[in-house]
Amino acid sequence: MQGKGFRKAWRLTSKAALHVLAGGGAVIMALPFIWMLSTSFKPESEVFQFPPRFIPNTITVANYINLFQRLNFIRYFLNTSLVAISITLGSLFINSLAGYAFAKIKFRGRDPLFMGILATMMVPGSVTLIPSYLLIKSLGMVNTYAGLILPGLASAFGIFLMRQFIRTIPNELIEAAQIDGASEFWIFLNIILPLSKPALATLGLFTFMGSWNNFLWPLIIATDERMYTLPVAIAVLRGQHGGEFALQMAGAAVVVAPILIVFLLLQRYYISGIALTGMKG
């Protein structure tokens, strides 16, 4: 009897320890977000309090109003949205079209070409950065939306993901349409795309998040204040208002919140994307 009681107590203790550990981890992971939000609603005067307090004495939205009225954050927000949405839609179309050809249409040199595209995935971004900049510069596209969008459309990962998915679509569907006299582009639009919705959702989510969060390329291309994207704006804010922490935290919240909301709504596609491609995120 005593042994049984002891075992039960041990089980309960270890279960409690499990939850304490998981909960402690969760607190640490969430702390930067909580601290960001907490500071963003404080007046600047209250930021310099020691020891720090989580709940502000006076809750104010002045920092957010400041961002949108005095600083041009509405424009940066619209810039970022325009660039991210254009890259997402464009690369979905271009990469699914290429993915269809790589998966279902035989042409000479197809497979070596595909392997070559995959091989570029291991080249670090800093290698292509300088020549891409010179190319965009010589095309007169510095400080233009085209300059921000175009390089984002090329994606080995996108072609790979779409090809892998489209390969699983049965050939019979395509052949039946061909017998009915449908063109390849008709087949692509009316058979392949509707059946690829899960992969398109995954790729769309990855691409949108990637371009929303992209920092280095807009940092180089958008040097004119009117072309800033949010990540660039936040870096500039940190430089020019280095001591105004409440303002900086409000800025960070404005950058982070939209992407968190998108992720929360579509997270199942993110998880399935990791399963679909084996690993790479």
Added chain:
Amino acid sequence: MRARARVGVLFVSPALTLFCLFLVGPILGALILSFTNFNVYAIGNWLRASFVGISNYRELLFEDPLFWVSLRNTFYCVSITVPATIAFSLLAALLLNSKRLRGKAFFRLLYFLPVVTNTAAMAVVWRWLFNYRFGLVNGLLSLLGIKGPNWLGDPAWAIPAIAAMVIWRGIGFNMLIFLAGLQGIPNYLYEAAAIDGANTWAMFRYITLPLLRPTTLLVTVMTLIGHIQLFEEPFIMTGGGPLNATLSVAMYIYRLGFRFFRLGYASSLAYVLFLIIFVVTLIRMKIGRSTFDYAGS
């Protein structure tokens, strides 16, 4: 069928054009640039640049102390972040894989959130967390009676502070991969071990860890490749300071290329970084193959 092949070529051509313009072209372009003295005067007229042979590489390796500083900083940071990220992500995956944990979806989501957030914006937040006088980290330390260091202002503490953010950001993604690996371990092995009277530690040590080895190796190399390219955290949190103590290789490329406009010289550094990553990737491909063998058997 030849007509169909032509359509195939047509369908890949938009993607291929972009590919040549912004990936293949620049990869070759950077190699050529790395053998030139391309600088601010050549931006307006490319003909003003001339070939200088391997002198960029020679300068980098033998005459540029900052290159070695940036390499040392990068590897110092990586030597903290890679083992710590892997240990914490494995721990998180083990927790989430436990049948007795309630609220798994909630924990998984929370651990994952840092992965999707904007690194530049969160680096601004972490800079504030590590503020010497009013930051939360030193505030919490003071509750324990510890006077925290001037994290980002002290050459000895700046890299560990940056590493903390890198680890925080990296746990979620690796956790998911470990979780997939854990779920691939057949349950009967644990059941058999339980019948033999093995305790939890023995099961972890003799079943989980060995069977997870391919996943661990893969995660290690992927994390290594990612963390070697450290850029945004030091760029925002310290700007490379104090005294270049947090200047990473990727930051030094940016500084050479877009502050000093020594684009040729910066390209040679980019290729050195590429070479380092290439070696790591070759190892990764070998591991990728062995992972596949394991899954197939």
